[in-house]
Amino acid sequence: MKLLGQALIGGQPVRGAGDSFRAFDPQRGEHIEPPFHSVSEEQVNQACVLAGAAFDAFRASSDAQRATLLEAIAGNILDLGDELIERAMAETGLPRARLEGERARTCNQLKLFAGLLREGSWCDPRIDPAMPQRAPLPRADLRYRLIGVGPVAVFGASNFPLAFSVAGGDTASALAAGCPVVVKAHSAHPGTSELVAHAVVAAVQGCGLPPGVFSLLPGSGSHIGQALVRHPAIQAVGFTGSRAGGTSLMATAAARRQPIPVYAEMSSINPVFLLPAALAARHDALAAGFAASLTLGVGQFCTNPGLVLGLEGPALDRFCAAAAQALGGSAAGTMLTAGIAASYQRGVQALAAQSEVSTLVSTAHTGCQGGPALFRAGAASFLAQESLSDEVFGPAALVIACRDLDEMRRVAEHLEGQLTATLHMNDADMDAAQALLPVLERKAGRIVTNGFPTGVEVAHAMVHGGPFPATSDGRSTSVGSAAIHRFLRAVCYQDLPQPLLPPVLRDANPAKVWRRRDGLLTQE
Amino acid sequence: MKLLGQALIGGQPVRGAGDSFRAFDPQRGEHIEPPFHSVSEEQVNQACVLAGAAFDAFRASSDAQRATLLEAIAGNILDLGDELIERAMAETGLPRARLEGERARTCNQLKLFAGLLREGSWCDPRIDPAMPQRAPLPRADLRYRLIGVGPVAVFGASNFPLAFSVAGGDTASALAAGCPVVVKAHSAHPGTSELVAHAVVAAVQGCGLPPGVFSLLPGSGSHIGQALVRHPAIQAVGFTGSRAGGTSLMATAAARRQPIPVYAEMSSINPVFLLPAALAARHDALAAGFAASLTLGVGQFCTNPGLVLGLEGPALDRFCAAAAQALGGSAAGTMLTAGIAASYQRGVQALAAQSEVSTLVSTAHTGCQGGPALFRAGAASFLAQESLSDEVFGPAALVIACRDLDEMRRVAEHLEGQLTATLHMNDADMDAAQALLPVLERKAGRIVTNGFPTGVEVAHAMVHGGPFPATSDGRSTSVGSAAIHRFLRAVCYQDLPQPLLPPVLRDANPAKVWRRRDGLLTQE
Missing domain, CATH: 3.40.309.10 (Aldehyde Dehydrogenase; Chain A, domain 2)
Incomplete structure (x- = not known):
């Protein structure tokens, strides 16, 4: 695949309207072709508006559809073959074996969330049935589930050009949650980012999902990321990087008219x-x-x-x-x-x-x-x-x-x-x-x-998080299946007619999803 | 019980070192005795330091012990009898039937969390067993649970002098999570607050828990609340009140050296x-x-x-x-x-x-x-x-x-x-x-x-929350058992010897708590 040095805004390759920059090979000490073009604030806006417009349709997709999407992204990343590994090697100086391992981890991560979706209880479904005879007041029928928070801004990390970047853990967990994703590509590996972004876009198209579900914004300099976090359509932020970078995004998010959560993984001496x-x-x-x-x-x-x-x-x-x-x-x-x-x-x-x-x-x-x-x-x-x-x-x-x-x-x-x-x-x-x-x-x-902390297993019981300044939000993890909770919020439906309820909350439970009925787990 | 107009700092009645103020009867249009004394910043500090010091011991209590604590608080509140209702009527102008109903709701709320603790799966226990033979790399034994975030500052609300005040939903869920609580009493119902605080303190003492688990800080003016939210020992904030009040606490919390989450329920036109x-x-x-x-x-x-x-x-x-x-x-x-x-x-x-x-x-x-x-x-x-x-x-x-x-x-x-x-x-x-x-x-x-929104059921499937400005954190609810998640964070234990693991994560599971093993629910 020929690198275009372009943004992908709602699936469409678009030349960035800002300055151009090139990747740098730290091993050889030289810049690498082609030039990439930073997006403008207006292009940031376009991607965010498309993400906002895609949200309702995307979150209305079934768990199985989103699982298929994640698996398709993993397949497409593998299909990029050696071109991806070689570009990533040139852009990061990381050795082949490490990047091949990181690619496997990235695909496993996507598949972990696909599995979580297929299991079904990720949305914590709860049903407290009506008690019409209760005195002094009857109880209404109450049903609860978690839904996506809205479009998520993801910042690629320099040190994991695959596993914490364009289709890394933040993107995988946000897409699993039904949240469209707008990625700010890390300027240190723009070619790797573009290749992976094409893999994501092809999967979104192949699954018949709205194109606003995913955009990639290349850029050098912090103003693009700041504009992204300020955009009213964006409802949460995933970031891995420096303490200065993370706290700056936290301040921007807190200063919005509507403040939003920032999940920044920043600084730890372990x-x-x-x-x-x-x-x-x-x-x-x-x-x-x-x-x-x-x-x-x-x-x-x-x-x-x-x-x-x-x-x-x-x-x-x-x-x-x-x-x-x-x-x-x-x-x-x-x-x-x-x-x-x-x-x-x-x-x-x-x-x-x-x-x-x-x-x-x-x-x-x-x-x-x-x-x-x-x-x-x-x-x-x-x-x-x-x-x-x-x-x-x-x-x-x-x-x-x-x-x-x-x-x-x-x-x-x-x-x-x-x-x-x-x-x-x-x-x-x-x-x-x-x-x-x-x-x-x-x-x-x-x-x-009796081990060492390097090596973070992608698993259900993993926590890659911790109190500030390890992260901006010590309640969260950015690795493992619990990472999806960063991008979810709860909605309660009171006396909503069955046909209007989401399938996971209807009386019939053909998929035998684990739900809480009056607080107790049941597959009934 | 004679009202003293005093703070309760780590269980001890202490006269506030600040200005004095009295409650006001809005029905009769007159002030009510006795005078209350606002605490000083140093007294805020004392309560917070005690809360911090009590945290490890308190969270080491068993789920059953904390359930007993919550039930004891409910019992002690009922034992206050008519004195509580009459003082609350005088301080709020709310009628007897409403306050009696609110008292029942407050006690039910405490009992809901007691039931949640006795059921046991509130801490989302997860076990991903070791896979020593896995290639290319073995997997370590990973175990996960949620623990309390640390001492919680709770702000009493004017409109629910019992159910969203000293022993209301914020306090109940924080105590359930194992978090000590420092309550800033609402200056509109200081007597009601003092009575309920004595009920809480007696329960803490009766259960043999450290006195720093609970403090009550009376005060008029916002500087006490601001000092409380700034205190380094405080790790989360629960607030119900105005949009101006909530956003002010959000700004204070975000400006801390270590930012902390604020759960403010603020403004909604429903x-x-x-x-x-x-x-x-x-x-x-x-x-x-x-x-x-x-x-x-x-x-x-x-x-x-x-x-x-x-x-x-x-x-x-x-x-x-x-x-x-x-x-x-x-x-x-x-x-x-x-x-x-x-x-x-x-x-x-x-x-x-x-x-x-x-x-x-x-x-x-x-x-x-x-x-x-x-x-x-x-x-x-x-x-x-x-x-x-x-x-x-x-x-x-x-x-x-x-x-x-x-x-x-x-x-x-x-x-x-x-x-x-x-x-x-x-x-x-x-x-x-x-x-x-x-x-x-x-x-x-x-x-x-086909109903009306007033009337918020205390239940597992309730959500009393919503995107900003309804609350400061749209991922949360302040009513219902899911409210406990505001005050929890995850910890992963990798290869920790069985005797050091918390009981809920040990191999033996005599209480048959629901846990996730490789992501799947089991009572095994």
Whole structure:
């Protein structure tokens, strides 16, 4: 498929009316053809108006129709074949195996939501039957279901050009919910975005759905995204990116005449707690596992383990030495963009410059290359110095030596919200883990035991979320089937005649969908 | 019980350090003893710190313990007996029967959440078992549940001194979720608030729960509420009141270092659509039902039917005449506060002053008395004049005459978010209803058929919510068991040892709680 460098507005390729820009190959250090054209605010408006107009028809589609749509998107993405992988490799510097894995994950994600739709109870159907004889007042017939909130703006993420981008988890869950999607393509992978967008558009057309269900808006600069979030047709926002970017969209959404929810996944340092017995028994193995997790994908994961906590002493020293050795031997890797590499280098230099931070590993950085870095400080310094809690996006981590378990707990309590918290523990650490657990539950969306936080399973029980600033809305997850709840709201129907009720709420329940009747689950 | 005019901070009566104020009897037009004392910001801080400190212990209580707490609160409220009813009558001007009914509703609400806790699946437990043999990568054991978000600030509402106040739906659902509650008492019913707060505190003490689980903060003026919402320990806000009050709290919450969700139920005009066949067949009965709903409780319900839409013609004229006759014969009633009465009078005068609005009924107002008012305008005027969509809190309504069903649909599309939308229809109106329904689903939280929106059942399938400005968060309901979801967030446990898992997620499931295993419901 020849890349056109165009927007797709309601399924139609349209040349953006704004400035042109090109993708950049961070591996080769050169721009790539063709030029892409940023859309204008008027083109943002066109896409949003089409999305608004498509909403009622799209949400009236059956669960099976939307499941078919999601499966068709997955099939079309696979059909793009190697062209997609090669373009994504050029635009991101990510290796083939990683991108092939990410493509499989993206398709599995689409299929997970298709399965959720086919199961049917995602809309939480509830029926409280009428009680005409009740005294002092009769009860009306009340029926409840969740429906989509309306058109959703999705922002592609730089670090997952497939799984958190045009047809990633935000888009899959929004489409599953019956919400049209307007994607702001990430300017770092516009060609990948265009290819995937064509896969989505073909599926929308193939399923006979209204074209406004999906649009792709290329653009460089934040004004396009801001215009998108301001648009009155947009009813929710999905974003994965920086804290500055996310909080800026939150402010825009809150300042609207009608404020809307923003689901921004932003910033996390993913603390790893090395409990004493585990550290004493396994310091070398823990160091090897940690170094592998830290450097995976050049550290460019939201769940990268950027903070390690242990009790000061010989076992922690040996962990640090082994980790430093493993990391010192790791080659620098190509980062996603020149901007990310520059920001990483600034972050590493700022840590190295702190007087109370010692540098265990530092590697030279040039251009888009980023090498691992490891630092160490005492818990007292960490507690006193707010900037030590800042995320450094890339393969850098800070080891915090705590005097005792109480101080470790104080450090945990001091942390901002996190996507993950990890416990390394042996049986002898059970009490220490028990004492930390309530703090970690308050701080993080996912608690990992004896593993590392990188690697986020797409599953029903996954939470990829967490209190601010991990996300803008700690009630949500952006991975796993619960992600659909971000884009749903409840409607109650009181005494509505059966023919007007949505099928899932009618008396007959031929599909045997699980529903709550007076609060109790039944397939009746 | 002698009223002390004091705050209850972590269960302890404390004299507020701020200004003193007294309640006002709107029926007699005089202040009532004793004086109450507004809390200081430092006292707000004390309550919030205690709430934060109590959170881990409180949420570690079993579902059965919290169910017992809620049932004990209900019992203690009943035990307050007539003293509660009489104080509430004096402070609100509401009649005995209404307050006795509201007390029953408040207790039922507490019991609904107790039942939800005893059923057990409220926390949406999910288990995706490990798949150690899966290729290319094994799957970890993933378990998911919802936990409380943290301490919740609750603002009592003036119009439901029991059911939406100190131990109302917000408090009941927050306590059920395991969240400590800090209540800002409404200054219009401080004595009622103090009595109910003692009932809550006694239940907290009787159940052996930490005292920080509940505090009551009296105060007049908005600075106390603002300080409460700014406090870092507070993690969510429940509010029922004016649009100005709600949006002000939303702005404060969004401006925090860590933004938090605000659930404000604010403003709704609750459109009633009189479809042609129903209007032709039943104009007089509809007018009688409408007049009764409009004047119920002197129109001081969030779900008061403030907008009526019909097709212009003789049937609508006869509806208007019959409604005007019924309303013209209604006596004025005592409104809740002098402020509400004055605001109502301004709203009615503003409508009457519009050149394109004709006044069908207007009654004189004096002091805290408010009488019904009915106006009529054409749809074109309504579409052109934004202020005609503003809520007038009280027994006033505007009838909009539409040229045809298309214009009626355009008016529906023009509306802001609503708590309710009502359809009056006969079989011959089925197509018209079908055409309106998708619009109403987007606009309202509850769609009522052939009834009136006043009267909100406390049930599992209820939605008392709706898109902004009906509420600040259209994904939520403040009535019914789904209200608990406002105060919950998800946590995932990856490979956590069984003894550390919360009981509801352990392999053994002796209580046979419904859980999702790989996405499918099971009691296994």
